[in-house]
Structures are given as C-alpha cells and as structure tokens.
Amino acid sequence: MKLADMLSYADIGQLSRIATTYQCECNGNSKHELIQSILSTVNRRDVFEAQIGALKLEDLRFMNSLLFDARDAFSLEELVARVQLSRFGSPAGQQASSGAAPSANESAPAAKKPAAKSQASGKRPAKSKTSAKDRPEPETGPRETISRFKQYGWLFNGYAGPERYLFQVPSDLKERFKQSLERRLIAGAVYADDEPHAYRDEQMLMGDDVAQLLTYIHLNEVALTTEGTMYKRSVMQLLELFGVKEPLPGKGEWRFGYGRKIKEYPNRLSLLYDYCYYKGWIVEQNEVLELSPAGKERQALRSAEPPDKLYQFWLRLYRGPIPNIRSLVYWIDKLGNKWVKIDTVLSTLKPYVKPFYYDQPETILEQRLIGMMLHLGLLRIGEHAEFGQVLRMTPLGRTIVAGQSLDDEAIVLNG
Structure with missing residues (x-):
C-alpha cells in the first residue's frame, strides 16, 4: 500500500505523532486534516531530503535492508534483529558518510525545520495529548529506532487480524528512498568522460565453462582426494580449458563461507563447481567425480548455461x-x-x-x-x-x- 492508504488506516493517535514530528499545522482532532497535512508536508522534496540527510549511518543501513527485501511485512522481532545487524563498527551518532552525508543546508532533522503554514488561519501544530513533562523517557536501542521510523511515517502496523502485528513500509516511499539514496551515492562517485584505453x-564465458566442466568430467576419470577435492593436475587442466584463467588459492589463505569448494578452488571455478553440484549434475563418490544421469543429459546438450x-x-x-x-x-x-x-x-x-x-x-x-x-x-x-x-x-x-x-x-x- 501507498502512504496515503496506510495513513487512512492509522488511528488518530499515530497520525498526531507523525504530524507533530513534521510540525504540521492543522486541526489535531480531525483525521482528514491530519492526513492531508502530513501528505502535503512529506511530499515536499526538501522536507523528505532533510529527513534522510539527518539519519545516522546505522539508520540508513537499516532502511536499506528493508528496501530490497522481497517480503512486504516484518514482525517486530525481525525489525529488532535488522537494527542490530545494521550497527557494525559505527559509533553512536555517526552520520552517514561517503555520499550519504547531509549537505550543509540539510544538517538539522526535519522535525526541527519549520513546516509550511496551513492556508486556514488560527490552526496550531498538531499535539499529542500527553504533555512533555509526563512523557516517559524515550527508549534506547532497536525499539527506539523502530519507534522513530513510525513517527516519521515510514513504518506502519497492519490494521486487522494477524497483520496488525506486522510492519510495512509504504510502497511509494520505498521508491523515494531509493531515489534519494541513489542521488547521494552518485554524488560521491567520480566518472570518466571518455572510454578507457x-x-x-x-560476458557469456561462465555459461560456456559450465559445459566445459561437464564435458571434462564426462571424458576423464577425475580422481578425488579423501577430502573430496580434485587433485591439482585436474584443476590445472580445467583452468586451461576455461575462458578465464585463475591462479590457485595461496597456501594458508583464509577462504570460508562462499560455497562448498571455495577453500580448495579459485573463486570462479568454485562457483561453477558448486552450481553443477547444486543442480545435481555431478556426484562425488568412491573418491571419483562423475556425472549423474541428469548431468549426462545436460552434458549432451553442450550448450552454455543462461547467465x-x-x-x-x-x-x-x-x-x-x-x-x-x-x-x-x-x-x-x-x-x-x-x-x-x-x-x-x-x-x-x-x-x-x-x-x-x-x-x-x-x-x-x-x-x-x-x-x-x-x-x-x-x-x-x-x-x-x-x-x-x-x-x-x-x-x-x-x-x-x-x-x-x-x-x-x-x-x-x-x-
């Protein structure tokens, strides 16, 4: 759903908190006026850009993680975990850097910037019913981040059934976030006006080498060590057949986490090998590497794998x-x-x-x-x-x- 739809489902308490964050001037008892005032303020590019510019780097990481997730809704526990994962190696209060830093005129949070006056006279900024004196101290940690994003109107709870416990980002705001981050990242890049020499x-070489790997196994008896790894001679023969030559991993080089065979084989060969293994085209048994029946059918095609x-x-x-x-x-x-x-x-x-x-x-x-x-x-x-x-x-x-x-x-x- 878009921001306007989510605002229409929100209760007047949440609308008041969002309106207060943006210093909207409207009748705080009218849901219609609150929604219209929030939309007119949030849709202003200077206000939106100022809000993004005031975010800490860890907040930008958190938002970035939500923009590219295939799912539309997240539980509170998932959001808390994402906030925690976004806090790697950055001190508290660190501003976004390397293309994500706010410009000089965007250094203050948008909540402190004066919003446009309402055309109707005699209206005051929307206020929550609780006075500042009686408000509890704000939470620190992941929940405070999530609460702040809700006050910006960037996260909303579902409105009915089990979905009321899940959080969503308005679809139109997702696109605006991407566009804003893209402008900031591109601002930190240096481009060449002409072609390199x-x-x-x-292009297409890796797909060809899938067929080369299967054909090599089909035509040769490929022995494996007791650890299930091809001997160096077989690896060198394969690398000579491939469209790209890679050096062997260095002795004692740290290699872990990027596939089954990343420790023993070069990066590209490791990916090709793991791909064929995942497809079920190759089998490791009795210290020999062989084609499975499905692998023999695939090898007979002798066609490149789609990129x-x-x-x-x-x-x-x-x-x-x-x-x-x-x-x-x-x-x-x-x-x-x-x-x-x-x-x-x-x-x-x-x-x-x-x-x-x-x-x-x-x-x-x-x-x-x-x-x-x-x-x-x-x-x-x-x-x-x-x-x-x-x-x-x-x-x-x-x-x-x-x-x-x-x-x-x-x-x-x-x-």
Missing part, C-alpha cells in the same frame, strides 16, 4: 556472508551506468558492507562482488589513463539486475 569483458541462472545462484549462495548483497549489487548497477572510478565506488559503498570474519569491506567489495560480477558478465573493468581502474555495467548486466526475481533464502551447500 582497454577493458576486460567476460541469469548463474547470477541467481551466485546471489543466493553469497547471501550468507553478505546479507545485503542484493542492495549492494543494485547500487553498483546504479553507480556503474557509465565508466566510474572503482576507488570511488569502494569508498562510497564501504560503509554499507559488514566484515565477514577476516574478510574486510574492501575485500568483499573487490573480490566477492565486483570481481564475481565481472566473471558473471554483469560489468566490465577498464584501465583509464586519468582515473586508473574504472568499471561499467554491461547491457546484459543491467538487464539481469533490473529484471531478476529471486528467492529470499540463502543457499547452504552441505557435504
């Missing part, structure tokens, strides 16, 4: 260590609508990336996101004479990211 593009299927699998597989991967891919897509300096993409998105054990935000952005998006054919990476490394989304990548519908659950490969 060289760039790397791997959107590989993209969907990658997002779901990496969602465990990178819970907000969908939003990060979305923002990389928006930042990469033309050639953009990679360093500025990293600095802009780094505040939104939570470390995963020894993987720091820079590593996650460079290797787990941008590097894998290159392998999937979603973006190009170039060398520019003035700006150094730059990236740009491919037409295929923009189409896939814009149109892909994904399951919400992460993939966990055991065994």
Whole structure:
C-alpha cells in the first residue's frame, strides 16, 4: 500500500505523532486534516531530503535492508534483529558518510525545520495529548529506532487480524528512498568522460565453462582426494580449458563461507563447481567425480548455461556472508551506468558492507562482488589513463539486475 492508504488506516493517535514530528499545522482532532497535512508536508522534496540527510549511518543501513527485501511485512522481532545487524563498527551518532552525508543546508532533522503554514488561519501544530513533562523517557536501542521510523511515517502496523502485528513500509516511499539514496551515492562517485584505453569483458564465458566442466568430467576419470577435492593436475587442466584463467588459492589463505569448494578452488571455478553440484549434475563418490544421469543429459546438450541462472545462484549462495548483497549489487548497477572510478565506488559503498570474519569491506567489495560480477558478465573493468581502474555495467548486466526475481533464502551447500 501507498502512504496515503496506510495513513487512512492509522488511528488518530499515530497520525498526531507523525504530524507533530513534521510540525504540521492543522486541526489535531480531525483525521482528514491530519492526513492531508502530513501528505502535503512529506511530499515536499526538501522536507523528505532533510529527513534522510539527518539519519545516522546505522539508520540508513537499516532502511536499506528493508528496501530490497522481497517480503512486504516484518514482525517486530525481525525489525529488532535488522537494527542490530545494521550497527557494525559505527559509533553512536555517526552520520552517514561517503555520499550519504547531509549537505550543509540539510544538517538539522526535519522535525526541527519549520513546516509550511496551513492556508486556514488560527490552526496550531498538531499535539499529542500527553504533555512533555509526563512523557516517559524515550527508549534506547532497536525499539527506539523502530519507534522513530513510525513517527516519521515510514513504518506502519497492519490494521486487522494477524497483520496488525506486522510492519510495512509504504510502497511509494520505498521508491523515494531509493531515489534519494541513489542521488547521494552518485554524488560521491567520480566518472570518466571518455572510454578507457582497454577493458576486460567476460560476458557469456561462465555459461560456456559450465559445459566445459561437464564435458571434462564426462571424458576423464577425475580422481578425488579423501577430502573430496580434485587433485591439482585436474584443476590445472580445467583452468586451461576455461575462458578465464585463475591462479590457485595461496597456501594458508583464509577462504570460508562462499560455497562448498571455495577453500580448495579459485573463486570462479568454485562457483561453477558448486552450481553443477547444486543442480545435481555431478556426484562425488568412491573418491571419483562423475556425472549423474541428469548431468549426462545436460552434458549432451553442450550448450552454455543462461547467465541469469548463474547470477541467481551466485546471489543466493553469497547471501550468507553478505546479507545485503542484493542492495549492494543494485547500487553498483546504479553507480556503474557509465565508466566510474572503482576507488570511488569502494569508498562510497564501504560503509554499507559488514566484515565477514577476516574478510574486510574492501575485500568483499573487490573480490566477492565486483570481481564475481565481472566473471558473471554483469560489468566490465577498464584501465583509464586519468582515473586508473574504472568499471561499467554491461547491457546484459543491467538487464539481469533490473529484471531478476529471486528467492529470499540463502543457499547452504552441505557435504
């Protein structure tokens, strides 16, 4: 539902609190006037932008997590957990940075900014019935954040049945939040006016290499170690057949969380192997890697795997260590609508990336996101004479990211 619909279902107490937050001047006893005054104020771009600009970084992370969730409604427990997950490594009161910082004229919360006067004379700002003296001290922690978002009119309870215990974000506000965050993030990026002198593009190569992997297993007896891993000779032969050559993981290198075989195989090969395993095309038994009956049928086709299927699998597989991967891919897509300096993409998105054990935000952005998006054919990476490394989304990548519908659950490969 849109904001206007949710306001119409809200009780007059919540409407009064929202109107007080925005300092709306109207008859606080008239539900119709409260709704009209709230809508006219919230729909003003300067007021909305000022509210976003006054948010702490952890609040922006929290909102960002709600914008890209496939579900429409959340329980209080889910919202509390999301607020807690949004508080990684940022001191209390830290303002949004790297493209998310408020501009000079947006430094104060919108609640303190004077709202437009009502055309009707003699009307006062809507007030709650409880005086400031009698009000309880505001809660601190996740519940205070949720309460504040309700007072902004950004979260609403359902109005009937079991849904009254669930919270929703108005659908039209979701789009406005995305547009506002996009403007702020793009403001922190540096773009090139011309093409780089060289760039790397791997469109369709990963899909071809799915067929190469299955054909190699079909034509060779691939022995496995007691730990179920291909021997180095087989790995090197496979890498020679692939469209992209990868170095083997270094000894003692920390590798965990991004699939079953990420510890033993290079990133791209690991994804290909796990994809075929998840599809049920390959089986590991008696220390031999073989094709299943379904794998033999797929190998006989000798066709490339559709890139959107590989993209969907990658997002779901990496969602465990990178819970907000969908939003990060979305923002990389928006930042990469033309050639953009990679360093500025990293600095802009780094505040939104939570470390995963020894993987720091820079590593996650460079290797787990941008590097894998290159392998999937979603973006190009170039060398520019003035700006150094730059990236740009491919037409295929923009189409896939814009149109892909994904399951919400992460993939966990055991065994």
